[in-house]
Amino acid sequence: MPDESTSHRRVRRLLGLAAGAASAALGLSWFIAPIAGSPGVLAAAAAESVEGVRLTIAPADGTAIAAGQPVRIQVEIVNGTDDAIRAGTLTLAVATDGLDDRAEVDAWLAPADGGSNLGTDEVAERATASLAAGAATTLEFTIPAEATSAEDPVVGLAAGLDVDGDAVSTATTIVANTRVPVETPAGLVLAFPLTVPPLATGLIPADRLESWTAPNGLLTRQLDAVSGAPVAVGIDPRVIASIRVLGDAAPESAVEWLARLAAMPNEVFPLAYADADLAAQAQVGLDAPLEPLGFEDVIDPADFPADAGEEPVATDGGATPAPGGTPDTAAVLDWDYTRTDIAWPADETVATGDLDWFAEGGLTTAILSPGNVEGGGDDTNAGARIEGRTAVVADARVTDALRDAAAASSDTAWRGATARLTAELALAGHDDAVTLLGTFARSAGLEADRVEETVAALAPGQWARPATLADAVGAPPTSRTLASTPEDRQRIENIDRMLQAERSVQEFSDVLADPAPLTFPTRRDLLALLDVGWFDQPEEWTSSVGTWLVDRRAVTDSxxxxxxxxxxxxxxxxxxxxxxxxxxxxxxxxxxxxxxxxxxxxxxxxxxxxxxxxxxxxxxxxxxxxxxxxxxxxxxxxxxxxxxxxxxxxxxxxxxxxDWEGLGATVLAAIAVAVFAIGLIRAFRRRRRDRTAETTDTDAADTSSRADGPDATSRPAEPESTGRDALDEQGSPVAATSPDDVVTSDGPTGDAVPAPEPRGPIE
Structure with missing residues (x-):
C-alpha cells in the first residue's frame, strides 16, 4: 500500500472524478488538456459516455462477491476516441462503509457538489500501457480481505485512470455480497419484446424468415433466451402472420419455429401489429388502435391445398391453418395469448389522456417506463393506479441495469451490469416484500445472447423471486402521477401525413372491384413504419416515410x-x-x-x-x-x-x-341538286344524240337500198318536203325535212351525193 499522504490525494482525486461522472449524467461534458507528446488532443468523457474513454468495473468471478475475503476485480478500459492514450495509472478504491440503502447507493454512483460524504479507501494501483484508438484492455486487481466487511450487503467500488497527472476517466459501481442473505427477496417481473428489426413492409419476406428462424438466427436466439424462463413475452403478431400467410411455401425452419413458440410455457401477450407506436396513434387523434385490414391479397390458394376427406386439425396456438381452404384474417392473427389487455408503449411517450385511449381500445393495463411516472419512492410495487387507470411501472434502477447487461459488448461489461442489477435487487429485498418490473429494450432481440445470460444469472433466485405480470397487476396498486411526455411534434405531423395518405388510397380504391390489393398492403406498411424500433433510427425512419408517401401518391395518381x-x-x-x-x-x-x-x-x-x-x-x-x-x-x-x-x-x-351544321347541310343539298341536274341534262343530251344517230342510220340504209336494187330506176321517188308540210297516207301533215339534214353515201366510195330534188305533194 502506498504511504498515507499519497493515498489521501488519490482518494480525493477519485471523489473528484466521481463528481465528474455526476456532471456527465446531467448532460455535461469535460475535456482534458493535450497530453505532452501525444499524437493529438484526447477528449475524455465520463464513465457512462458511449464515446470517449470508458471504464467498467466487474467481479472477475461471477456477478457478486464474498466480502471479507480476498476478491478479484477486473477493470476494462475502452478507448473510443480517435487518438491513442499514453501510458498511465489505473487506481481501484472501495467505499469504507457498506451501502445499506438506495440513498447511499445514489450518493456513491452519482456524487454531487464535487464530492461524496462516503469514505473511500484506495486498495490497488496498476500502471497501464498505451492504448490505441478504438482498442480495449482489461486489468485485474485483488482487493485484500480487510478492505471489505462480510456484513455489508452491498459493496461500492470505484476506478480512475490518470495519464501524465491528468484525470482521463472514472467509474463507480456496486456489487452484492453473497455472504449477506436476503430474507425477503423482491418479486421480479421481466418483460421481453419478441420483435424483429424495423422494416418498411408489413410482412416479413420469406428469405428473412428463413434466415431469422435458422439455428443461429435472430428469432431463434430470442426464443432460446426466454422460452421456459420467468419472463413475460410480448409477441409482435407480424411474425406469426408472416409465416402463416405463406402456407406450404413457408420455410421449414419458420414452421418449426412457430411450433416452438406455440409450445412455449411463458406468459405471452400481443404487442401492437408490427409493434406500432400506440402513444403516437393516441396523440394523432385516431379513434382506436390500428389493425391490419386483411391478408387475402398475399395468400395464394395453391399454398393451402384442400383435403376434402379430413376434418380440421387443431394445433398448439393455431400454428397451422386447418386444411380445406385459405385462412381468413382472424385465423392468420389468432394465437393463444395469456392475456390481451396489455399496452406496451415506447419509453417516455405517453401523454395525458393516452391511458384512457388505450383502455377504450381494450388495452386496460399499460406497461410504463419509469421516466413516464412520478411519485412512489424507492422499492415501490410495480402495480399502480394512474389517472384512474391500471398500470405497471418499470423500476428505473432494475431496468437500467437489466438493459445494460442485455446490450453488453464484452464479458466484463456484462458482469459489471449484472453485478449492479443483483446489488439493486439485494437492497430491494431487505425491506417489505415488493414486486418490481424490469423491461428489456425494444432492441433487446438484437443482443439475444446476452439476454439469455442475464435471465440465467437471475434464475437461482438468491436476490429476487420470479413473479408474473398477473402478480404485478393483482398486487395492491400504488397511486402515482403520470409525467406527461408527448411525442415530438414533427414526428406526430409526419404520422398524420401518413394517415391522410392512407385515407386517400382507401377512397381511391373504390375504382377496383376488390379494393384489397391496394388497401391491405397500405395499412400493413403503415403499421410497419410506426414500429417502436424506428426510434433508434430517426434518419432512416424519415427517409422511409418520405418514400412511402411518394409511393402512395403514385397509387392515387395511377x-x-x-x-x-x-x-x-x-x-x-x-x-x-x-x-x-x-x-x-x-x-x-x-x-x-x-x-x-x-x-x-x-x-x-x-x-x-x-x-x-x-x-x-x-x-x-x-x-x-x-x-x-x-x-x-x-x-x-x-x-x-x-x-x-x-x-x-x-x-x-x-x-x-x-350553326355550321345547317349551312353545311344547305350547301351539301345544293351541291347534290346541281350534280343531279347536271346528270339529267347530260343524260337527255346523250339520248337525243343517240336518237339522231338512229334516224340518220335508217335513212342512209333506205337510200342505199333504192340505189342498189334492180328496180331502182323505175321506182318512183319518195316525196320530199318543198318547204310546205307534207301529208301522210291519211292526209295528216308531216314535218318538213331540210335537204341539208340528209346525207347519203354512194356505194363503197363513200362520196357524198346530193339528195334528190323535192317533189310536189301527191294529188
Missing part, C-alpha cells in the same frame, strides 16, 4: 385523364373523345364527368368506363350545342363509382360552331 388539344364542335349533338390512362396492374371502373364553362355546350350525361390493367381507353362523352358559338373550356374529371374524385381534373378547350 388513373388519370390524358390531356388533349382543343376540339372543334360543329354539330348540334356529338361526342367529346376522352382518353383515360390506367397504370395499375388491375382493371379500374371510373365515371367520366365533363363540366363546360358556359352555356354554348351542354353535357347530356356522364359516362362509365372500364379501363384494363396498364392500358389506355378512349370514351365518347355526349354533348349538345347550346346557345351561340364560341370558345368553351371543358373541365374533365374522373370519379369512382361511389363519387369519390380520382386523380386531378383536366381542362380541354373547345370551339363550338354549331
Amino acid at each position: 388513373v388519370s385523364i390524358v390531356p388533349t388539344s382543343s376540339v372543334l364542335v360543329v354539330a348540334s349533338e356529338t361526342g367529346i373523345p376522352i382518353t383515360i390512362e390506367n397504370d395499375l396492374p388491375y382493371p379500374v371502373d371510373v365515371v367520366v364527368e365533363v363540366a363546360p364553362s358556359n352555356g354554348r355546350l351542354i353535357v347530356e350525361e356522364t359516362v362509365e368506363a372500364t379501363v384494363e390493367a396498364e392500358s389506355r381507353s378512349t370514351v365518347q362523352v355526349p354533348v349538345a350545342a347550346g346557345v351561340g358559338s364560341g370558345e368553351v373550356n371543358l373541365e374533365v374529371s374522373l370519379t369512382s363509382p361511389d363519387g369519390t374524385p380520382v386523380g386531378t381534373s383536366v381542362r380541354i378547350p373547345a370551339n363550338v360552331q354549331a
Whole structure:
C-alpha cells in the first residue's frame, strides 16, 4: 500500500472524478488538456459516455462477491476516441462503509457538489500501457480481505485512470455480497419484446424468415433466451402472420419455429401489429388502435391445398391453418395469448389522456417506463393506479441495469451490469416484500445472447423471486402521477401525413372491384413504419416515410385523364373523345364527368368506363350545342363509382360552331341538286344524240337500198318536203325535212351525193 499522504490525494482525486461522472449524467461534458507528446488532443468523457474513454468495473468471478475475503476485480478500459492514450495509472478504491440503502447507493454512483460524504479507501494501483484508438484492455486487481466487511450487503467500488497527472476517466459501481442473505427477496417481473428489426413492409419476406428462424438466427436466439424462463413475452403478431400467410411455401425452419413458440410455457401477450407506436396513434387523434385490414391479397390458394376427406386439425396456438381452404384474417392473427389487455408503449411517450385511449381500445393495463411516472419512492410495487387507470411501472434502477447487461459488448461489461442489477435487487429485498418490473429494450432481440445470460444469472433466485405480470397487476396498486411526455411534434405531423395518405388510397380504391390489393398492403406498411424500433433510427425512419408517401401518391395518381388539344364542335349533338390512362396492374371502373364553362355546350350525361390493367381507353362523352358559338373550356374529371374524385381534373378547350351544321347541310343539298341536274341534262343530251344517230342510220340504209336494187330506176321517188308540210297516207301533215339534214353515201366510195330534188305533194 502506498504511504498515507499519497493515498489521501488519490482518494480525493477519485471523489473528484466521481463528481465528474455526476456532471456527465446531467448532460455535461469535460475535456482534458493535450497530453505532452501525444499524437493529438484526447477528449475524455465520463464513465457512462458511449464515446470517449470508458471504464467498467466487474467481479472477475461471477456477478457478486464474498466480502471479507480476498476478491478479484477486473477493470476494462475502452478507448473510443480517435487518438491513442499514453501510458498511465489505473487506481481501484472501495467505499469504507457498506451501502445499506438506495440513498447511499445514489450518493456513491452519482456524487454531487464535487464530492461524496462516503469514505473511500484506495486498495490497488496498476500502471497501464498505451492504448490505441478504438482498442480495449482489461486489468485485474485483488482487493485484500480487510478492505471489505462480510456484513455489508452491498459493496461500492470505484476506478480512475490518470495519464501524465491528468484525470482521463472514472467509474463507480456496486456489487452484492453473497455472504449477506436476503430474507425477503423482491418479486421480479421481466418483460421481453419478441420483435424483429424495423422494416418498411408489413410482412416479413420469406428469405428473412428463413434466415431469422435458422439455428443461429435472430428469432431463434430470442426464443432460446426466454422460452421456459420467468419472463413475460410480448409477441409482435407480424411474425406469426408472416409465416402463416405463406402456407406450404413457408420455410421449414419458420414452421418449426412457430411450433416452438406455440409450445412455449411463458406468459405471452400481443404487442401492437408490427409493434406500432400506440402513444403516437393516441396523440394523432385516431379513434382506436390500428389493425391490419386483411391478408387475402398475399395468400395464394395453391399454398393451402384442400383435403376434402379430413376434418380440421387443431394445433398448439393455431400454428397451422386447418386444411380445406385459405385462412381468413382472424385465423392468420389468432394465437393463444395469456392475456390481451396489455399496452406496451415506447419509453417516455405517453401523454395525458393516452391511458384512457388505450383502455377504450381494450388495452386496460399499460406497461410504463419509469421516466413516464412520478411519485412512489424507492422499492415501490410495480402495480399502480394512474389517472384512474391500471398500470405497471418499470423500476428505473432494475431496468437500467437489466438493459445494460442485455446490450453488453464484452464479458466484463456484462458482469459489471449484472453485478449492479443483483446489488439493486439485494437492497430491494431487505425491506417489505415488493414486486418490481424490469423491461428489456425494444432492441433487446438484437443482443439475444446476452439476454439469455442475464435471465440465467437471475434464475437461482438468491436476490429476487420470479413473479408474473398477473402478480404485478393483482398486487395492491400504488397511486402515482403520470409525467406527461408527448411525442415530438414533427414526428406526430409526419404520422398524420401518413394517415391522410392512407385515407386517400382507401377512397381511391373504390375504382377496383376488390379494393384489397391496394388497401391491405397500405395499412400493413403503415403499421410497419410506426414500429417502436424506428426510434433508434430517426434518419432512416424519415427517409422511409418520405418514400412511402411518394409511393402512395403514385397509387392515387395511377388513373388519370390524358390531356388533349382543343376540339372543334360543329354539330348540334356529338361526342367529346376522352382518353383515360390506367397504370395499375388491375382493371379500374371510373365515371367520366365533363363540366363546360358556359352555356354554348351542354353535357347530356356522364359516362362509365372500364379501363384494363396498364392500358389506355378512349370514351365518347355526349354533348349538345347550346346557345351561340364560341370558345368553351371543358373541365374533365374522373370519379369512382361511389363519387369519390380520382386523380386531378383536366381542362380541354373547345370551339363550338354549331350553326355550321345547317349551312353545311344547305350547301351539301345544293351541291347534290346541281350534280343531279347536271346528270339529267347530260343524260337527255346523250339520248337525243343517240336518237339522231338512229334516224340518220335508217335513212342512209333506205337510200342505199333504192340505189342498189334492180328496180331502182323505175321506182318512183319518195316525196320530199318543198318547204310546205307534207301529208301522210291519211292526209295528216308531216314535218318538213331540210335537204341539208340528209346525207347519203354512194356505194363503197363513200362520196357524198346530193339528195334528190323535192317533189310536189301527191294529188
